[in-house]
Amino acid sequence: MFRALLSSSSKIGYGTNLYFGRSICTSKQLDAMKVENMLIIGSGLMGSGIAQASAQSGPHFNSIVIQDVNQGALDKAAARIKSNLEKMKSKNSSINVDEIMGRITFSTNIQPKSTDNLLVIEAITEVLDVKQNLFKNLSEQFKDCPNVILATNTSSLPCKDIGIHVTNHSRYAGLHFFNPVPLMKLVEVVKLDNTSDDTYDSLVDYVKSIGKVSVKCKDTPGFIVNRLLLPYMSEAIQMLERGDATVRDIDTAMKLGAGYPMGPFELMDYVGLDTVQLINAVWMKRDPSLIKPSKIIKELVDSGHFGKKSGKGFYEYK
Ligand SMILES: NC(=O)c1ccc[n+]([C@@H]2O[C@H](COP(=O)([O-])OP(=O)(O)OC[C@H]3O[C@@H](n4cnc5c(N)ncnc54)[C@H](O)[C@@H]3O)[C@@H](O)[C@H]2O)c1
Structure with missing residues (x-):
């Protein structure tokens, strides 16, 4: 090659x-x-x-x-x-x-x-x-x-x-x-x-x-993929926090309606909620307009629920 x-x-x-x-x-x-x-x-x-x-x-x-x-x-x-x-x-x-x-x-x-x-x-x-x-x-x-x-x-x-x-x-x-x-x-x-x-x-x-x-x-926040993905995940969290829709319905909507292989909450559980929280904190410092602080992520991380790797996040894993 x-x-x-x-x-x-x-x-x-x-x-x-x-x-x-x-x-x-x-x-x-x-x-x-x-x-x-x-x-x-x-x-x-x-x-x-x-x-x-x-x-x-x-x-x-x-x-x-x-x-x-x-x-x-x-x-x-x-x-x-x-x-x-x-x-x-x-x-x-x-x-x-x-x-x-x-x-x-x-x-x-x-x-x-x-x-x-x-x-x-x-x-x-x-x-x-x-x-x-x-x-x-x-x-x-x-x-x-x-x-x-x-x-x-x-x-x-x-x-x-x-x-x-x-x-x-x-x-x-x-x-x-x-x-x-x-x-x-x-x-x-x-x-x-x-x-x-x-x-x-x-x-x-x-x-x-x-x-x-x-x-x-370019050396911009999130480069290409995360620049689009993180505000998307942040928007999904805000939707949940406002009570507009459930975790499962938001994930189902994005998989069946937008053709994404995973919904935003499945994705965050996969990445690790502690990692998501860390990355969000860095982003909020770099440009506060991109991401909103999340109460739900903080509560889950404070309780030791980091997503798939800890057995529980937005979903439970065996
Ligand atoms: N995890 C992801 O999904 C992901 C995706 C893309 C990029 N990244 C980036 O990749 C980097 C590593 O992430 P990770 O998930 O592999 O982390 P990790 O925690 O799994 O591994 C980090 C490793 O670095 C070692 N380390 C710490 N300080 C060191 C030093 N001074 N010299 C040598 N080794 C040292 C630690 O012992 C540990 O083994 C981070 O910058 C992260 O932002 C992570």
């Missing part, structure tokens, strides 16, 4: 490798690059999904390292990926679970196998100063390596704020995957004011190489 990709994009090139201190770096800034090595930081739901989707798409990458501060999280990520692949194998016997698992290295150190044409994707907890600090350290670690792209998978924070300490802004962007990553086809590529066209092209090529589809976004 990469061969086809390369022949269709004359901008993607290679450079000569040189050693700079402890890192292997290319001798000159390349144009758009073909991602050869990956470093994913954060091995939770999203980081492990990105690692799995990249590894299962084929032997495109020389290395995929997934890093987390928590060894327990890495162990869970490995178990989650293996179990997902085994489920896939039961439907498609050509899947080689050990081979795909063998493409991923799990580590507590932020140490890629190579800095040559390296894509670093941050998928850690959604806390601004922790992310800012991480990007500060990454910029320092890779300061002599022009062929390293740094990307954030944030859902709700401005990419610009996260990258405030980034030194090479032309090589910094947003790369927003959807949950569950191995199944969801879309990736939003967020081009900031200073993201270079070459960096953007490299990310689009990477997304294509793992069998997904990209859309181009």
Whole structure:
């Protein structure tokens, strides 16, 4: 697949490798690059999904390292990926679970196998100063390596704020995957004011190489999907709070009347009501006109009802 990709994009090139201190770096800034090595930081739901989707798409990458501060999280990520692949194998016997698992290295150190044409994707907890600090350290670690792209998978924070300490802004962007990553086809590529066209092209090529589809976004609240989805969910909550219709009727209406696969309340239960509350809070700070505070979400979260993951939200789950 990469061969086809390369022949269709004359901008993607290679450079000569040189050693700079402890890192292997290319001798000159390349144009758009073909991602050869990956470093994913954060091995939770999203980081492990990105690692799995990249590894299962084929032997495109020389290395995929997934890093987390928590060894327990890495162990869970490995178990989650293996179990997902085994489920896939039961439907498609050509899947080689050990081979795909063998493409991923799990580590507590932020140490890629190579800095040559390296894509670093941050998928850690959604806390601004922790992310800012991480990007500060990454910029320092890779300061002599022009062929390293740094990307954030944030859902709700401005990419610009996260990258405030980034030194090479032309090589910094947003790369927003959807949950569950191995199944969801879309990736939003967020081009900031200073993201270079070459960096953007490299990310689009990477997304294509793992069998997904990209859309181009600006660094605006919610990018495209959540910008439409969150006000929609907020409107559904207000409808419920005003007593205009029931949870079940609103969900049924949107599934049968608008052709949506899930109603807004089923969707919120699936995402997690704690996550919805967190994202809403960030949004209300960024632009209070987009979302209204919700009494019902607060009451449910305060009672420990987080949706599907806790067994109860707007619905009950066995
Ligand atoms: N959950 C979703 O549906 C979803 C969808 C799209 C994007 N996102 C975004 O992806 C990111 C991760 O979300 P998630 O749901 O995977 O979270 P998660 O809580 O499942 O995982 C976060 C992981 O980051 C690790 N971590 C925390 N600080 C770290 C650090 N400094 N260095 C290395 N690892 C660290 C934690 O140990 C944890 O394993 C967030 O920015 C979130 O907004 C989430």
